[in-house]
Amino acid sequence: MYDGGGTARKVDRGRERPGCPVTRAEDGTWRVHDHAVARALLRGPGTVQAGLGVETVEKLPRRIRRPVLYRDGPEHREHRRQTARFFTPRRVDEHYRDLMVRIAEEQLASLRAAGGARLADLAFELAIGVVSEVIGLRYGRPGIRRRLERFFPEEFGEPGLTSVRGLYWLGRQNANWLRIHLADVRPAIRAHRRREHDDLISHLIGEGCSDAEILGECLTFAAAGMVTTREFVSLAAWHLFTDAGLLDHYRSADESGRLAVLQEILRLEPVVGRLRRRAVSALELPTDDGPLAVRPGEVVELHLDDTNTDPRAVGRDPLCVRPGRAMESGAGPAGLSFGDGPHRCPGAHIALLETDVFLSRLFALDGIRMTAPPRVSFKDVIGGYEIRGLTVGLPPGAVRSGPGPGSAR
Numbered sequence: 001m002y003d004g005g006g007t008a009r010k011v012d013r014g015r016e017r018p019g020c021p022v023t024r025a026e027d028g029t030w031r032v033h034d035h036a037v038a039r040a041l042l043r044g045p046g047t048v049q050a051g052l053g054v055e056t057v058e059k060l061p062r063r064i065r066r067p068v069l070y071r072d073g074p075e076h077r078e079h080r081r082q083t084a085r086f087f088t089p090r091r092v093d094e095h096y097r098d099l100m101v102r103i104a105e106e107q108l109a110s111l112r113a114a115g116g117a118r119l120a121d122l123a124f125e126l127a128i129g130v131v132s133e134v135i136g137l138r139y140g141r142p143g144i145r146r147r148l149e150r151f152f153p154e155e156f157g158e159p160g161l162t163s164v165r166g167l168y169w170l171g172r173q174n175a176n177w178l179r180i181h182l183a184d185v186r187p188a189i190r191a192h193r194r195r196e197h198d199d200l201i202s203h204l205i206g207e208g209c210s211d212a213e214i215l216g217e218c219l220t221f222a223a224a225g226m227v228t229t230r231e232f233v234s235l236a237a238w239h240l241f242t243d244a245g246l247l248d249h250y251r252s253a254d255e256s257g258r259l260a261v262l263q264e265i266l267r268l269e270p271v272v273g274r275l276r277r278r279a280v281s282a283l284e285l286p287t288d289d290g291p292l293a294v295r296p297g298e299v300v301e302l303h304l305d306d307t308n309t310d311p312r313a314v315g316r317d318p319l320c321v322r323p324g325r326a327m328e329s330g331a332g333p334a335g336l337s338f339g340d341g342p343h344r345c346p347g348a349h350i351a352l353l354e355t356d357v358f359l360s361r362l363f364a365l366d367g368i369r370m371t372a373p374p375r376v377s378f379k380d381v382i383g384g385y386e387i388r389g390l391t392v393g394l395p396p397g398a399v400r401s402g403p404g405p406g407s408a409r
Contacts, residue, residue: 002249002261008321010238011269011376011385017306021287029299030285030292033306035313035331037285041300042275043341046283048072050299051276051381065213067220069343076342086134086200087346092353096130100357103129108361116371116393123233123358124148124226130354131225134347135218136201139191140184147183151176151219152227177215185215221347228271229351234374234387236265237359239321241370246321251363258356260323263333266352267314268321270304270337273383277302305383308335367395 021034032038041047049070068079085091107122128145132138189211192201200221204214240247250261277300284291285300294300309318313331327333338345345351362368374390 002245003322008239008243009268009319010235013273013305013378013383017309022285022292025301029301030294032285032300032302033310034287035307035310035336037287038302038304038307038336039331039340040286041277041283041302042336042339042343046281047277047279047300049276049343050278051274065209067213067216069220069224072342080342080346083200083203084346086203087350089349092349096133096350097353097357099133100126100130100354104354104358104361107358108365111392112365112394115396116391118388119234119237119390119392120230120388124230126233126354126358127226127229130350131221131229131347134200134225134350135188135221136192136197136199137184137188137218139187141187144180144184147176147179148222148226151180152223177219180219181211181215185218186211189214224345225347225351228384229354231271231385231387232262232266232351233355233358234390235269235271235385236262236355237362237392238370238374238387238390239265239269240359240363243321247363249323250359255356257323258360259352260333261321262352262355262359264321264323264325266337267308267333267335268319269385270308270335271384272337273303273305273385275302275304275336275339276300302336303383304336308337362392365394369393 018031018033021032021037023031023033025031032041049072068076068083071079103126107125111117111122124145128148132144137144188201189205192199192205196202196206200217201214204217209217240250246261250258253261279294279296279298279300281296283294283300285294308314311318313328314335315326315328324333332338334348338348369392370390371393372389372391374387377386377388378384379386
């Protein structure tokens with residue numbers, strides 16, 4: 001059993017975990033650092049989504065159907081109920097595992113041929129292929145990766161009509177929307193109208209969604225399933241490359257053991273570090289010193305890098321990677337990294353499995369090594385990280401050491 005070592009966090013967000021379970025920013029935003037308070041808020045009523053462009057979406061005409069990320073209440077619950085079948089562990093295993101294996105093998109074949117590669121590029125190709133299958137984006141033109149990179153740039157501007165920068169950002173994003181619609185979403189919609197498929201686009205067509213509404217839903221899933229998975233694959237590989245004991249444990253474990261390693265890394269290093277909710281009714285945040293009153297309209301920001309290292313929830317040595325650690329208070333093995341409650345990420349199992357399918361094969365390559373360390377940047381709007389520059393390489397003539405532990409079902 002691997003029991004960890006010293007502080008293992010790779011992504012330094014530049015601050016210590018506050019001692020208070022709830023703090024307040026100068027702008028009045030409540031900040032939650034306690035796991036139990038955050039989970040109760042996510043599971044309970046009285047709040048709706050905030051941040052992530054919600055304010056812009058709310059300005060759209062009411063006749064336009066909002067993507068699932070931006071809905072709450074009965075409408076959101078019904079949508080999640082109807083689409084839950086696309087994300088069950090059984091479906092993932094039966095419908096998507098072979099696809100994950102094929103794409104992973106293709107990416108590793110290109111790595112072997114070139115002798116080296118940027119890991120973020122390999123991971124993004126994997127994530128694009130898997131999520132495209134779940135959504136139904138099988139009929140587009142070549143180049144979807146480049147179109148998505150333009151839509152999700154490393155530097156985000158702020159939309160608006162009051163500055164040159166805001167107008168530029170708005171114009172650029174409108175052009176990017178159009179590119180993805182014409183090259184990827186519209187061909188998929190046409191193919192699905194000719195023949196029904198068992199995927200998300202066919203479900204949305206059956207619900208009477210317009211092309212624009214389907215485009216919005218596809219981009220929401222692209223952000224949630226493609227971009228975040230790319231970052232986590234790179235982050236998890238970075239941990240494994242630099243911790244020999246953890247890598248030995250990962251290589252020798254069965255699939256459930258490897259998934260436990262990945263969940264523990266994700267607990268420590270959530271890809272999305274902050275979730276925001278807006279109160280629509282009076283709330284009370286429980287603390288050891290008594291409840292704190294939150295008024296309607298106020299925003300509560302959950303700091304997941306803090307909630308996931310709350311010793312009362314995750315036990316001793318919260319900043320160490322200890323796969324299989326005993327979690328308290330019903331906390332899941334990944335903490336709140338996938339959220340919780342009605343908005344918990346539906347693709348959690350997909351993300352973990354495709355990461356393991358890829359990494360188990362990557363680390364089965366003879367002589368695989370990290371040839372350049374990564375650089376880390378941040379997206380402040382979500383408290384997220386980006387891992388770039390991590391390159392991997394093989395010695396000349398290296399071959400795979402065997403079928404790899406991820407090949408068994």
